[in-house]
Amino acid sequence: MTHSDIVVSKFDERWSEIFQSMKQVLSKYLNDLIIDIEHVGSTSVQGLGAKPILDIDIVIENYDVFPHVIQGLENIGYFHQEEWSFYGREAFGRKDVYTPWDGNSTRWMEHHLYVCNKDSKELARHLVFRDYLRNNPQVVIEYENLKRNLANTVKDRTSYTLGKTEFISMILEKVTDQMIK
Template sequence: MVSSKKENPSGIEIVAYDEKWEKAFSLLENVLVNALEDLILCIEHVGSTAVKGLGAKPIIDLDIVIENDQLLPNIIQQLSRLGYIHEGDLGIKGRDAFARQDRFVPWSETGEQWIAHHLYVCSKDNEELKRHLAFRNFLREHPKVAAEYELLKRNLAKNAKTRAAYTEGKSAFVERILRSCDE
């Protein structure tokens, strides 16, 4: 028997779109909005799970949008109470990443286990936020392009040797779409 590592060296699995992703986002959004209240402007569901019909890694990407970076220390403190760990910008200026201490984060009285998710905080004028929203919105409005993107991701997941190679392999496609959004 051939090991799955040889079949998929990147370890990335792209699965068919799941209607549960939208509900999972809504539940997470509700908990976060209640915890952060007036500190935030909104929470955006970004990434492939935010595009109906698009196959993706089953990980929800959330961008918490704040008025300005001066609010970040308060946000870090509140998210810490929910079990999130501030990781800094991870090389993307103005977008702060947060890891989960365990699968129960955000912690709640119910002890719910949450779907895997990536959480970011950025100000409303952040360029990475603008890119996330532009790319998501373009894919939502162009199902044929979304299907093309899914095929690319499936091929990369199967053939890329590392996660970095998978991500790099998507870059040209993403940049092409973002350029078309600017035109």
């Protein structure tokens, strides 16, 4: 029995498929305003168990287009969560389970949506960590074991996140050191 409400699910191939479907909807409504849409977080790493919540980073050139991006996202059911945002990574919430509204009443998987400018440190961290895990299967096993242990021992989401921070920081430091050499 777990102490928290955190469930680390076995990796699911459908996560990538769902992301691709969502990317098509988001791209359709944001097309020229964005550079790319990245699937980040644990659900983007083949074989890694995760909370079944997609993490999505929409990449923009700069903040000049951001007001238009907000409008485009509002048109399909998102709202800007300024209280969860900071410069370089803007958070968006969903009005309902059908967000992003695609005209087909699709009930989408739970997800976190962010808009990042292309030079954002947070975007860089997301991509570097994801790519490192994708290229290091042994580290994927270590990370999943840590996450399962935390899910079984901590009492809340904050403690779970804090428990992962040291591991993530260690990986980011290692990658940064390798890039400098």
